[in-house]
Amino acid sequence: MTISRQDYYQRLNTANLSPLWQSLSRLVPPQPQPKAVPTLWKYDELRPYVMQAGELITAEEAVRRVLVLENPGLAGQSSISSNLYAGLQLILPGEIAPSHRHTQSALRFVMEGQGAWTAVNGERTTMSPGDFIITPSWRWHDHGNPAVAEGGEPVVWLDGLDIPLLVHLDAGFAENYEQATQPIERPEGFSYAQFGHNMAPVRPIESDGTSPIFSYPYARSREALDQLWRFEAVDEWDGVKLRYINPQTGGSAMPTMATFLQLLPQGFKGRTYHSTESTVFTVVEGHGTVYIGAAAFTFGPKDIFVAPSWNSIRFEADSEVVLFSYSDRPVQQALHVFREARE
Numbered sequence: 001m002t003i004s005r006q007d008y009y010q011r012l013n014t015a016n017l018s019p020l021w022q023s024l025s026r027l028v029p030p031q032p033q034p035k036a037v038p039t040l041w042k043y044d045e046l047r048p049y050v051m052q053a054g055e056l057i058t059a060e061e062a063v064r065r066v067l068v069l070e071n072p073g074l075a076g077q078s079s080i081s082s083n084l085y086a087g088l089q090l091i092l093p094g095e096i097a098p099s100h101r102h103t104q105s106a107l108r109f110v111m112e113g114q115g116a117w118t119a120v121n122g123e124r125t126t127m128s129p130g131d132f133i134i135t136p137s138w139r140w141h142d143h144g145n146p147a148v149a150e151g152g153e154p155v156v157w158l159d160g161l162d163i164p165l166l167v168h169l170d171a172g173f174a175e176n177y178e179q180a181t182q183p184i185e186r187p188e189g190f191s192y193a194q195f196g197h198n199m200a201p202v203r204p205i206e207s208d209g210t211s212p213i214f215s216y217p218y219a220r221s222r223e224a225l226d227q228l229w230r231f232e233a234v235d236e237w238d239g240v241k242l243r244y245i246n247p248q249t250g251g252s253a254m255p256t257m258a259t260f261l262q263l264l265p266q267g268f269k270g271r272t273y274h275s276t277e278s279t280v281f282t283v284v285e286g287h288g289t290v291y292i293g294a295a296a297f298t299f300g301p302k303d304i305f306v307a308p309s310w311n312s313i314r315f316e317a318d319s320e321v322v323l324f325s326y327s328d329r330p331v332q333q334a335l336h337v338f339r340e341a342r343e
């Protein structure tokens, strides 16, 4: 006697089996079907919530006082895209965010405020707006801010991490350092002096896959774009766009996330592209409009938006615009699945 399909599926389910023919087109789609949706966060709307957190909880109690930017298509997953995490971290004068380490790689992009520091590998770096700072996988890192009497002011930065990717991989480990801060063993600027000038130590220093330059000051990166723009090296899709590199490899500064800085000249009307990487953008300077899939967002300084995989992307700049961005491109390239198309 044959049973109905419905009964059959029911029995499969209790046996921990499932019929592929019901899910094949979803599992092997003709093209990417990201659950994340194009989304923009206006900094003016975020900022009051960030500052309120400063009144409600200390950095010490929170360990990291961060508001997570959660994609509405990935509710409850603390993800801005399938593989990427974004958050806004606040550190007030006199506070310390205690030292810990984890296998997740982290980047900081300073949004506002001056003078806070991050310590990595026994070296501190002082933060200024627009600086791109790395805390590599499994390196101790702590953050701090001088007291008001020493000129401390509230500092806010964008945290970009590969948290969702490491969730998929089940490769997350973390531990706390026994003290609030790690010992400082090298003067500020040491790593930059070694690797930040197209030079490197004569005797090779072993690479852990992350750039030994853990702070890329904004003024230097901005100057490169400005000069290229004067040389008319403007791409019809990207404007003037450079990627941050690991000087030891020429590859991305972090193994799991690529980072970029781009300039769109005033009046720029970009052409449309799409790619399999998901990209988080933040506006450093200027005003414009971005078209992502069916969405259109006007943006201004410090706004944050995400372009999930395979959504078409196009920029228009009302004034000169500078955008910082990060994406999961290096992971896709390592796996030979990265694709992009320019129209």
Ligand code: GTQ
Pocket (backbone or CB within 6 Å): 064, 066, 087, 089, 102, 106, 141, 159, 161
């Ligand atoms: O500063 O170490 O936004 O561990 C999320 C996890 C920041 C950090 C985040 C973290 C950190």
